[in-house]
Amino acid sequence: MNKEVEVKNDGRVLTKKDIWRAMRRHYLAISTYNYDSGFAATLVWELFPALSKIYHDDPDGLQASIDNQFKFYNCNPWMSPIITGATLAIEEKGKTKSLQAVQDLKTALMGPFSGIGDTLIWILFPTVLGAIAASMGKHGNSIGMWIYLAVYVLFFFLRSFLYNVGYDSGTALMTNMSDKLSALTDAVSVLGIAVIGAIVPSTINFQLALKFSQAGVTLTGQQILDQLMPGLLPVLLTALLYWMLKKGRKMTTLILMVIVIAMVGAALGILKA
Incomplete structure (x- = not known):
């Protein structure tokens, strides 16, 4: 029923x-x-x-x-x-x-x-x-x-x-x-x-370590970039990674690429460790 x-x-x-x-x-x-x-x-x-x-x-x-x-x-x-x-x-x-x-x-x-x-x-x-x-x-x-x-x-x-x-x-x-x-x-x-x-x-720590001396005055490459545009390198790195990601690159490949760039740049004294 x-x-x-x-x-x-x-x-x-x-x-x-x-x-x-x-x-x-x-x-x-x-x-x-x-x-x-x-x-x-x-x-x-x-x-x-x-x-x-x-x-x-x-x-x-x-x-x-x-x-x-x-x-x-x-x-x-x-x-x-x-x-x-x-x-x-x-x-x-x-x-x-x-x-x-x-x-x-x-x-x-x-x-x-x-x-x-x-x-x-x-x-x-x-x-x-x-x-x-x-x-x-x-x-x-x-x-x-x-x-x-x-x-x-x-x-x-x-x-x-x-x-x-x-x-x-x-x-x-x-x-x-x-x-x-x-x-x-x-x-x-x-x-x-x-x-x-x-x-x-503010989150990505990507800075130059190069120094330039002229007439007794020493400037770092990072100071010069900061006068042009603060945070320029982190923005450029983010834009590059985003562009490569849109091109079909795998996330693991990009992570390894950043690690290699950081290690080589720090070893050569180009990037801050």
Whole structure:
């Protein structure tokens, strides 16, 4: 005998408990990927209990919904909860009539949302916070490391909140916030570039040891460079390594190259040891 499904006044059949269950499954489901359908297979596992409740009296509709969810899906794990939460809200309201709208929503948003998640959470924040932690750790201060850990844990649990935001707002969030999200990405990117630019010369110890004497006055090569532009050598070294990395050079090769340059330069008295 089928259990009765409670229908709310607003037409919803899913409860907060159902949404939290889907969210908990999300943490495991989003970790499995294949090149044929992306996260689609595990997305079906993530949403199956909620979809089963939506289509509790329509097995054919459930099958159609599952087939629809099996279509290719690939989104940044940190931003994906907004999309999957919104698709649940749409499908709960329209059922099989909304399957095309669900697919259109996923197709339209997984690219832009991946761009936001990849830029902010996978690249910018780890780079900035990691550089700050390394700079502070260099001076024996571990606070930067704990800040890094705290922000990562915050982002991890923020995914639960985003799942509910997606479900409660449906497509309205994407329609109303698209411009603001884009502006936020640009603003944080500029901030990240400024922070990294300030950290490079203060963290990378790359200085000349050459000395020049004239008329009883002795100047070091580093003093001359500092008069031209403080931190010039660390910036040039960083730019060179970045350029080589973009050209396909392996990170281990670049690390070994820096070690060799440092050792040879120090042995010849060109670079400070």
